[in-house]
Amino acid sequence: MMPLLTTKGLSRHFGGLRAVDGVDFALMPGEIRAIIGPNGAGKTTFVSLLSGRIRPSSGMVVFDGSDITAMPAYKRVRLGVAYTFQITSVFANLTAFDNVALPVQRTLTDGRTNGQVRSGVMAALERTGLADRAGALAGQLSYGHQRLLEVAMGLALKPRLLILDEPTQGLADSEIDNFIMLVREIARDATVLLIEHNMPVVMQLADRITVFNSGKILAEGTPGEIRANAEVQDAYLGATHG
Amino acid sequence: MRDASPAKTYALHIGVIALLFALNFVLPDYHQGLFARIMTLAVFAMGYNLLFGYVGLLSLGHAMFFSAGLYGAGLTVYHLGWGVPEAFVAGVACGALLALVIGLLALRTSGVAFMIVTMMFAQVFYLLILYFAAWTGGDQGLVIQQASRVIAIGGASFDLTNATVRYMSALALFSIILLVTLAVVRSRFGRVLVAIRENEERTKMLGYDTVANKLAAVVASGAICAASGAAYALLFGYVGSGFASVQYSILPLLWVLLGGAATTLGPLIGTLFMYYVTDITSGFTSAYLLIVGVALILLVLFFPKGILGSIRERWLGWLP
Ligand SMILES: Nc1ncnc2c1ncn2[C@@H]1O[C@H](COP(=O)(O)OP(=O)(O)O)[C@@H](O)[C@H]1O
Ligand SMILES: [Mg+2]
Numbered sequence: 001m002m003p004l005l006t007t008k009g010l011s012r013h014f015g016g017l018r019a020v021d022g023v024d025f026a027l028m029p030g031e032i033r034a035i036i037g038p039n040g041a042g043k044t045t046f047v048s049l050l051s052g053r054i055r056p057s058s059g060m061v062v063f064d065g066s067d068i069t070a071m072p073a074y075k076r077v078r079l080g081v082a083y084t085f086q087i088t089s090v091f092a093n094l095t096a097f098d099n100v101a102l103p104v105q106r107t108l109t110d111g112r113t114n115g116q117v118r119s120g121v122m123a124a125l126e127r128t129g130l131a132d133r134a135g136a137l138a139g140q141l142s143y144g145h146q147r148l149l150e151v152a153m154g155l156a157l158k159p160r161l162l163i164l165d166e167p168t169q170g171l172a173d174s175e176i177d178n179f180i181m182l183v184r185e186i187a188r189d190a191t192v193l194l195i196e197h198n199m200p201v202v203m204q205l206a207d208r209i210t211v212f213n214s215g216k217i218l219a220e221g222t223p224g225e226i227r228a229n230a231e232v233q234d235a236y237l238g239a240t241h242g
Numbered sequence: 243m244r245d246a247s248p249a250k251t252y253a254l255h256i257g258v259i260a261l262l263f264a265l266n267f268v269l270p271d272y273h274q275g276l277f278a279r280i281m282t283l284a285v286f287a288m289g290y291n292l293l294f295g296y297v298g299l300l301s302l303g304h305a306m307f308f309s310a311g312l313y314g315a316g317l318t319v320y321h322l323g324w325g326v327p328e329a330f331v332a333g334v335a336c337g338a339l340l341a342l343v344i345g346l347l348a349l350r351t352s353g354v355a356f357m358i359v360t361m362m363f364a365q366v367f368y369l370l371i372l373y374f375a376a377w378t379g380g381d382q383g384l385v386i387q388q389a390s391r392v393i394a395i396g397g398a399s400f401d402l403t404n405a406t407v408r409y410m411s412a413l414a415l416f417s418i419i420l421l422v423t424l425a426v427v428r429s430r431f432g433r434v435l436v437a438i439r440e441n442e443e444r445t446k447m448l449g450y451d452t453v454a455n456k457l458a459a460v461v462a463s464g465a466i467c468a469a470s471g472a473a474y475a476l477l478f479g480y481v482g483s484g485f486a487s488v489q490y491s492i493l494p495l496l497w498v499l500l501g502g503a504a505t506t507l508g509p510l511i512g513t514l515f516m517y518y519v520t521d522i523t524s525g526f527t528s529a530y531l532l533i534v535g536v537a538l539i540l541l542v543l544f545f546p547k548g549i550l551g552s553i554r555e556r557w558l559g560w561l562p
Contacts, residue, residue: 053447077449085447091440102437105430106449117430157449 002065004029004161004191005050010059011215012045019045021215022059027161032183032192034202036226037212043195044086046212047163050193051083052076064160078110080160084150084167086195092139096149099138100124103156112158124156127185129178144175151179155186162186164194168201180204203227247560248428254561255424258507259417266409278409280510280517281416282473287501287509288423289466290494295504296427297459298439302357303364305490306344307464309371309483310337311471316481317377319390326393326402330472337468338461340367345460349453361491368486383482391476408477415473416510419466424506426462427562435459436504467494500541502548506562511549 003026012020019042027033035043048054050061052073060069068076077083082103091099104120107113113120125131128148133141138149147167154162164183168176176198183192183205196202202209202223209226211219219225219232226232262281269277286308293299314336318324324332348359371378378384391402400407426432437445438452445452475481484490493516494509501512519537523530545552554561 051447053443072446072451074446074449074451077447083447085444089441089444091437091444093440094436098433098436101433102445102450103448105433109430110449153448 001028003027004064006062007050008060008062010046010049010061011057012042012049012054013057018215020049020056023215023217025210025217027191027193029160029191030187031207032187032194032205034206034209035193035195035212036197036199036202036209037218041212042215043212044165045215047083047165047193047195050161051081051163053083077106077157080158081163082154082157082159082161083163084154084165086165086169088143088146088150090138090141090146090149090153092137094138095135096125096130096138096141096152097121097134099149100152100156103153107156107158120156124152127155128152128182144171147171148175148179151182159190161191161193164192164196166195166197168196168198176201250560251424251562255420255506258510259413259420262413262416266406266413271405274405274409276517276521278405278412278477280513281409281412282470282477283517284497284510284513285416285419285473286467286470287494287497287513288419288506289463289468289470291498291503291505291509292423292426292435292466293459293463294495294498295508296432296435296439297456299352299456299460300357300495301348301360302488302491302495303344303360303362303367304463304467304494305486305488306364306367307337307341307467308471308474308490308494309367309486310340310464311468311473312475312481312485313371313378313471314468315472316384316386316475319386319476320384320481321377323390326391326476330469330476333472333475334465334469337471338465340468341461341464342457344464345457349456349460361488364486364488364491368483368488371483371486378483379481381483383480383484386475386479386481388479391479402477403479411477412473415469419469420506420510422466424562427506431455431458496538498548500538500548502551502554505548505550505554508548508550515549 005027007023007025010020010023011018023046037043049056052071056069060067062068063079063081100121101117104124105117108117122131125134128151130145130148130152133145138146141149147170151167168179171179180201186192194205206223208221209223210217211226211232219229265277266274290304293301311333315329315333318329318332344363348356348363351359372380388403393400393402402408402411434445434450434455438455442452497512497516498509500515501510502508520530520534523533527533547555550561
């Protein structure tokens with residue numbers, strides 16, 4: 001099977017700092033992949049390079065067989081690469097409805113979906129459990145709801161690859177359970193790339209895990225393999241081992 | 243939610259147009275003339291509001307788009323003897339074309355740089371008008387004779403110097419632009435414009451080419467302001483470089499701020515308010531500009547979102 005996304009020697013330097021350093025990476029269609037690693041490991045920078053939000057210093061990104069390294073972010077979105085922000089960045093002064101209407105009308109304009117804006121919006125809000133908050137200003141939603149709204153916006157883009165940057169940050173335990181179910185459902189028709197600190201969430205969701213450290217991939221494998229990997233224990237999980 | 247009360251919204255806008263129509267028959271001559279002028283200039287304010295209020299782009303050069311319409315219509319009538327409708331179209335086309343060129347250049351910048359760049363272009367435009375005084379009349383301007391300001395349709399002819407014809411022409415233009423603005427801000431395009439104002443980076447990450455959308459908004463705004471300028475030349479018969487000066491770039495900003503940025507009816511209210519405050523105060527004191535200034539400061543202090551913006555915030559959340 002051909003990977004949905006690959007990177008070759010992907011790097012991004014900030015001055016002298018190699019935030020992402022020569023990463024070769026491949027993602028299979030349909031999988032749920034988690035990226036873990038300590039703070040500052042370069043996870044957000046890496047996925048920002050995939051989404052086109054920032055430009056690489058060198059290397060290349062291939063999506064569905066075509067080189068998208070030089071493609072602006074908005075065109076990647078139209079190809080099906082959706083990105084939800086680590087820092088919640090819903091449109092605070094717009095209603096939840098309008099927040100989701102923006103991605104819905106995008107896919108309608110691109111001809112990737114059809115129907116009405118309203119029904120598309122309500123479907124995405126219902127999937128994330130926000131339907132009854134449609135008329136509320138996004139900035140007045142609870143933090144957890146804002147994170148969910150962010151996911152609803154990603155969903156509404158009908159992505160082939162959905163990139164989630166620490167989506168459970170700040171969610172209550174009850175909300176996390178719902179979230180896990182939601183991601184499983186999304187993964188039925190999209191590939192999911194998830195940066196996540198919450199290890200129980202990672203272990204329950206991920207088909208494979210990629211561990212980042214200092215801008216490089218330290219290890220990659222199934223949840224079981226990663227749990228058993230001594231190097232990972234040292235670098236990230238912080239546990240002592242014999 | 244924006245679709246919560248479309249019926250109320252349309253009723254309000256149609257009601258305002260009907261009220262303005264009725265006023266033609268009750269206003270004394272002087273005020274009828276003033277209202278015609280206010281409605282024409284409110285179109286300028288609406289064009290400005292589209293870019294400033296909805297997209298969040300603060301231009302300090304919109305006098306050039308108004309003047310492009312003013313001169314585009316005025317000069318074709320004066321030098322080429324064009325009829326009123328053709329001249330009007332010429333004015334709007336000049337404004338749209340100028341806006342396209344200025345937009346392509348100025349949208350490379352944002353924020354304060356955008357303000358400065360638009361102001362510089364407008365200054366160049368102003369100086370060009372003075373430089374080509376042989377055609378433009380320089381700072382004296384040109385007066386367009388009554389004979390050139392008659393529209394002949396079939397057997398009937400409408401003389402734009404007639405007070406009622408002038409009032410109704412201004413009202414027709416105002417109404418069309420008001421309804422167009424309403425349709426635009428309620429459309430998908432309008433939703434994208436507001437999203438760009440709120441967070442451009444985020445809008446890009448939802449798959450929108452924000453530069454192309456901003457360019458479209460600049461062209462629409464420029465064309466509407468030019469329609470106002472073209473109508474002004476044809477209805478009031480005077481074309482002058484004063485309309486291209488920096489004062490006429492600041493005025494629409496003030497009108498919109500006063501009436502309420504990003505409200506469809508705010509531009510009319512702001513223009514009306516400013517004209518009447520100036521008119522009333524200048525009647526009893528020569529220091530009227532001082533009073534206008536104080537009134538502006540008080541308004542901004544107590545109604546920071548403008549008259550209609552504050553009303554929307556406090557009482558009528560459904561206002562578009
Ligand atoms: N825009 C930037 N300018 C300079 N340094 C940056 C920038 N973005 C990230 N960095 C640095 O790059 C490194 C990786 O950051 P990031 O990708 O956010 O890590 P993570 O998401 O894994 O916590 C950090 O040292 C961070 O300070
Ligand atoms: Mg991060």
